[in-house]
Amino acid sequence: MPPNAAIFDAYGTLLDVHAAVGRHAARLGDRAQPVSALWRAKQIEWSWILSATGSYEPFWTLTGRALDHALAVHGIAEPGLRDALLEAYRALDAYPEAAAMLAALRARGIPTAILSNGSPEMLASAVAAGGLAPLLDAVISVHPLRCFKPDARIYALATERFACQPHQIAFVSSNPWDAYGARRFGFRVFWVNRGGAPAEYWLDETAEILPDLASLPDRLA
Known part of the structure; x- marks a missing residue:
């Protein structure tokens, strides 16, 4: 039925979820795949931690913070790249x-x-x-x-x-x-x-x- x-x-x-990084892969080079994977992993992990502790922040906020973490881990500080990736994530x-x-x-x-x-x-x-x-x-x-x-x-x-x-x-x-x-x-x-x-x-x-x-x-x- x-x-x-x-x-x-x-x-x-x-x-x-990896399409955002995919659109800017040329700017990230061989760090594109690990950045995308870590971005996604932290986005999800932090949602679990907040729920487990009775806390909450909007998922869009977590998405931005997870991206900040992924870029920092890989030593990426190219001007404008963060904003470009988040704009791509919106679409x-x-x-x-x-x-x-x-x-x-x-x-x-x-x-x-x-x-x-x-x-x-x-x-x-x-x-x-x-x-x-x-x-x-x-x-x-x-x-x-x-x-x-x-x-x-x-x-x-x-x-x-x-x-x-x-x-x-x-x-x-x-x-x-x-x-x-x-x-x-x-x-x-x-x-x-x-x-x-x-x-x-x-x-x-x-x-x-x-x-x-x-x-x-x-x-x-």
Whole structure:
């Protein structure tokens, strides 16, 4: 039976988080990949630490501070580069198959939504830049709750928005920790494992694993 809604993580699932550095790779040279990886790692790590300690800062603030850390670690202080990278992050590329996949789901009568750690303003900018805004029924941010995934209260925002039970939601994420949190909440979970990484958090037993987003509409038919 099709789900009541298909809910997507944004950053890393629909949107390529490494696209910002990719646009400025020539300025970073051989430090581009490690800067991008550390930027992402600290962005996520700090969201966990804040949630675990009952603290909160908007995800956009964490994104800027994580970038500052990554640039400092790699000794990069080129004028204007920080601002250029953050501007690029506001307009990340969507993965090539994302728009067609969302359109196919909606053509089959399945509502689509984002559930993201992102701040409302950064999400609005990103989905517009990626051409995804017309293909989404809702963009749900954690910001009103002032905590981050994988807190169970975040996943409850989706069931509240679509007035359904957890098992009636299909949740899609490329982040293993997010997929695990969603499965613990009771969603049917699809883990998008683009890099073919070994499964974490028992996802090989509890989630359906996809190499990308293209086959999702058929899996939900």
